[in-house]
Amino acid sequence: MILNFARHKLFWLLDALKNGRIKNQLKEIERCVGHPNSDEAIQIKDVYLSRLLDHAVKTTPFYKALVDVHTISDFPVIRKTTVQENFEGFQSREFIDKPNFKVSTSGSTGAPFFLFQNEKKRHRNHADVIYFFQKANFNVGNRLYELEVWRGHNKKGKLKSWVQNVNQFDITRLTDESIEAFLGLLKSDKQSKKTLLGFASAYEMLAQYLEKNSITLSDLGITSAIANAEYLNPYTKSTLGKHLNTVVLSRYSSEEIGIIAQQTVDSPNSFVINNASYYVELLHLENDTPVQLGEFGRIVVTDLFNYAMPIIRYDTGDIAQFGLNKDGAMEFVQIEGRKMDxxxxxxxxxxxxxxxxxxxxxxxxxxxxxxxxxxxxxxxxxxxxxxxxxxxxxxxxxxxxxxxxxxxxxxxxxxxxxxxxxxxxxxxxxxxxxx
Missing domain, CATH: 3.30.300.30 (ANL, C-terminal domain)
Incomplete structure (x- = not known):
């Protein structure tokens, strides 16, 4: 579609006019995530980690006592409550007066939580999103349907939605009638390439509806359906994929951090870890020692790019299992969801x-x-x-x-x-x- 091609070109033209701040990040992500065991990827990650730890110790009250510590395993594991109770202590004095961005999440229990991110971290997040979208058959400019709970704080305006080619479909009450309305949107959309991004629970209800009514829609041009925010069970993955004639993939991310791992077209049943932007550990359920390959452990993430509020060894509350892909690179074989569940x-x-x-x-x-x-x-x-x-x-x-x-x-x-x-x-x- 000509208009989508124009959207794609315009996006990258505007980025070029800003010195390629997203494109340059994207190229690095492609090299590091695509070849995580290469000497280049390992060196880049080591440099980013060393710089972050040094910055955190020198500029934040929370980490200043670790001035003689140089190994990440000697840093404490933190949780949301740690950040909430020491919020000012996590703020870098070098970034307090800079144009930072507030990111927030209601959390799975409804408790509010937010962080500040510096500008480069935002650009890195944008590049991460583009990279993992590309690995799910989606390119900037194509049609994207987002199935989520939309309210004033997160809903895009009509002009922005049109420019970005996004349809934000509200799933607050996903009844048979609203599912029929959504399917009607897909059928009437003449764009040749469409991608879905939404809550796994919404996909499950959509899959049940399609299965119950024996509906198969094979010619809608859906390039993929990406599930986020919740566990994607095998029934939903296979049933929705069958009825929409597409690949259904799971994304592991958080509002306050970004995309940590995702299934891709080339890796549809295991999770490619975003080693370019995060240092990821799996620690025992009852202590802070690493688990062995194949064991379940708590997902602990260090954000290599948030300098406004360094987040080091952040326990996400979820558990997973490490495995090795065909190239010997670490991946998540399974992500089980919240430790408390x-x-x-x-x-x-x-x-x-x-x-x-x-x-x-x-x-x-x-x-x-x-x-x-x-x-x-x-x-x-x-x-x-x-x-x-x-x-x-x-x-x-x-x-x-x-x-x-x-x-x-x-x-x-x-x-x-x-x-x-x-x-x-x-x-x-x-x-x-x-x-």
Missing amino acids: VIFDSKGNMISSFVIYTKFYTYYHLLKQYQFIQQGEKEYEIKLNLQGDSFQFEKQLVTDIKSDFGEDANVIITYVDEIPALASGKRRKVINNYK
């Missing part, structure tokens, strides 16, 4: 969230929503929001749950009319109220 069987062994999701695949056509909650050591509650008036498979579901969680597990089923979303718009499928 990890579930345990009746003997205290950790159970992957994947196991829980599989318990409900058989009943998707009968359910609007479901939620699995561990209420005690051996106490489990299943909340079901039904499509119809009754559910005839209680005994079968409970037996299936006990097969993985223990025959001594106490499983109850509660029927509800609605499982509300969090303030962020996300929907927690798995909750641990026990520990």
Whole structure:
């Protein structure tokens, strides 16, 4: 489409007029993420890490006591609460009076959290976004549908949306009627290339609707569907991909940090780590030592580019598993989601969230929503929001749950009319109220 080509050219022309501040970053990301084990990539990362640590120690109150520390493993692991309780201590005195940018997130529990980012960090984020979009068959200028909860603070104006070729579709209440309206938008859009970016829970409801109504849309020109903010389960990934005739990929990112890892067209089932912009560690669940390859650990991230508020060894609250790709580079084989939502069987062994999701695949056509909650050591509650008036498979579901969680597990089923979303718009499928 000529207009999209013009959008693409205009974007890069404007960037060139600003000395290629995004293009130059993008070229470096391409080299470092594309070849993470190369001597060049390792050297670049080491230099960025050393500069950041030195800057943090010299210019922030929180890190100034570490003046004689030069190894990242000697820096403390921090959390959101650490930053919130010491907010001014994380601010670099060199950047306090500079034109920084405020980034915020409601958080998965609805608790507000924000940081300041310096200008170069913003440019790096933009370059990261472009790189990982390209790895999902999307180029600047093409049509992008964003499925999220849109309000005044994050919704683009009509002119900006047109210039960027973005359609912001609100998923606050994703009913059959609103899904039909969204599909109508896709069908009537004559642009040949479209990409979706949205909450995984919205994709799941869209996949259920398409499956229930036996709808396959194979000629819409959807280049990919990228899921963010939540865990993308295998059912949604395969079902949505089948009915929209596209590849469905998962992105691991946060508003306050940026894109940490993403599945790509070339790596559709594992996550390419953004080693160009972050130093990523996996640490044990109960202490701050690194896990072995193949073990689950807490995702701990150091942002190499935020100099306004250096964020070093930031515990994201999520857990994952490292693996090696065909080139011997580190990748995330699995990302399980929040540590606080990890579930345990009746003997205290950790159970992957994947196991829980599989318990409900058989009943998707009968359910609007479901939620699995561990209420005690051996106490489990299943909340079901039904499509119809009754559910005839209680005994079968409970037996299936006990097969993985223990025959001594106490499983109850509660029927509800609605499982509300969090303030962020996300929907927690798995909750641990026990520990």
